[in-house]
Amino acid sequence: MTESQLSMYGYNSKTEVLDDSEHYWNPDKTRFWQSEGIPLVIGRREGYVLTDIDGHEVIDVHLNGGTYNLGHRNPEIIAALKSALDLVDVGNHHFPTPGRAALAKKLVDLTPGSEKVVFGSSGGEAIDLAIKSARYATGRRKIVSIIKAYHGHTGLAIATGDDRFSCMFNSDDPSNFVHVPFNDIEKMRDALAPDNVAAVIMETVPATYGFPIPSPGYLAAVKQMCEDHGALYIADEVQTGLGRTGKLWGIYDQGVTPDILVTGKGLSGGVYPITAAILGPRAAGWLEEDGFAHMSTFGGSELGCAVAMKVLDITLRESTQRNIAYRIEQFRKGLTDIQRRHPGQLTEIRQNGLVIGLEFGGGGAKPIMSELYRQGVWAIFSTLDPKVLQFKPGLLVTESETAKILEVLEKSMKSVNSYV
Ligand SMILES: Cc1ncc(COP(=O)(O)O)c(C=O)c1O
Incomplete structure (x- = not known):
């Protein structure tokens, strides 16, 4: 097995793979893991x-x-992907498909307060989609996240997160992306007070920050403040969703019905990338006005939809x-x-x-x-x-x-x- 994995790419040893990885792929990361x-x-x-x-x-x-919530190479998920491959391919992102329609309907049914689904191929893309949807809905630009937040590395997602990643690429944007301390209601109130915030984006339990647990009532208070100040609440459930907290989505247990819920990682079953921004009525408005306003060749691919349906099936069993x-x-x-x-x-x-x-x-x-x-x-x-x-x-x-x-x-x- 491992030999065929090596020979498939013309390698004879692990050392050769590590050498080429350091040389051609990612020198710092390759060296980091060795060290x-x-x-x-x-x-x-x-x-x-x-x-x-x-x-x-x-x-x-x-x-x-x-990503591997349901294990690596889960046989039921592999079978779903294989049978989809007998019928379809990635599909054409402009057209309705049975898989897209069925998966969107299922996700809406499973997500109280939601109405429509936009698909992506990475978590970062779905976060960007959530931010764009909130900006459209409110006509505002400002996004509030927590200090040490992590919502991915794409264009808008990266600006919500730690300076370590955004500054390196000149992608920090302090006038439009405000960071406040986690579990600090007063600082959140100050950030929302000027009534110019499009959305607050939060993970239900911030993963890359080491899973600090929200104080009782904190997230519900943030949601209430969002409502009071005309901002949307984006729940990033890329890591905490899909059953990991014991519920399909962790956020509802916190007494919050989000305006947008983002899911990714595990939705792919670890075999075919697919992510989603699940939008409530305010956030979904742009889909009526201009359905071509966000495009993604691989977002909601037909193969990904087949896999995600099976993932939900197994998770909810x-x-x-x-x-x-x-x-x-x-x-x-x-x-x-x-x-x-x-x-x-x-x-x-x-x-x-x-x-x-x-x-x-x-x-x-x-x-x-x-x-x-x-x-x-x-x-x-x-x-x-x-x-x-x-x-x-x-x-x-x-x-x-x-x-x-x-x-x-x-x-x-x-x-x-x-x-x-
Ligand atoms: C909470 C959270 N949101 C968003 C993302 C971005 O997902 P992706 O790496 O698929 O772009 C991640 C990735 O680790 C994440 O942990």
Whole structure:
């Protein structure tokens, strides 16, 4: 398997792949992973297990932010894609198709307060779509997000996020994109007070910032302030949606009906990119006026629609819902026990369903990440808060896989502790 993956591209060894990656693809990123002790070149991938091309196996608790919620190469999703390939291709983005119509209808049915769906091929594109829709609806430009927000790297999305990524490309835009501290209602009130904000965009639990949990009532208060000041509320559920919090969408549990909900990652089943901005009545207005105002060759591809329908099917199935509920409790108990045994090391558990951030004292999450990888679990540190490990188990993870993940976590913590 791994040999055929190498020979498919004319390589004889992993070293050759790493050399060419450093040379022709992304030198800094390739070197970064080597230096962190994570020289991963993914070979076989089945369920939640990734096998490096050199044979090292890890359980995937990164899931590319939920892209692999339902596992890698989920057989039902592969079958849906294969049967779609027997009939259709990407399709022509200008025309109605059965898949687009059915998926849009299904997403609207599943998203209270929504009315229409615009499809994209990346999360960033769907965020840009949400921002454009809000600007159209309000006739305003200003967008408010939180400090350390992460909504992607496309044209508008990047300006909502951390300066680290926007300034490098001269894509910061402080006069139109205002950043306020998370969980700070007064600062949000100040930002909205001038009645010139088109939208507030928030993740339900901010992933790349290390999953800080919103204070009780915070998101509902933000939504109320949006209503009071004529702004729209955009819920970025690219990471927190599709069952990860225990509900299809996490935002409704916070007492918020968003004006726009953005989904991505897991909607693709990990096999065919598709994302969506799900629009409420105010935000959807432009689709009546000029349906050609946003175009995307691959957005809502017919293959992607077939896959996404199957993803929703599996996610909403009773057995999946039951598994999610069990695993949430298994992780809650296991992590609490580990923290009780190592309070100075695992300093905080941030959990909303299977959306979990683990804050570590000492050297933070990076050494834990490297040790976990060595011992057989792959989970990534939070780029914008490296004290925190993003811990994102899949929706179909089994009881024994969960036990194994927890066991490896504690063993890795002990190893790291012994050499700190
Ligand atoms: C919360 C959130 N929003 C948006 C995006 C952008 O998605 P994409 O990488 O598909 O453009 C990401 C990507 O990680 C994300 O985590």
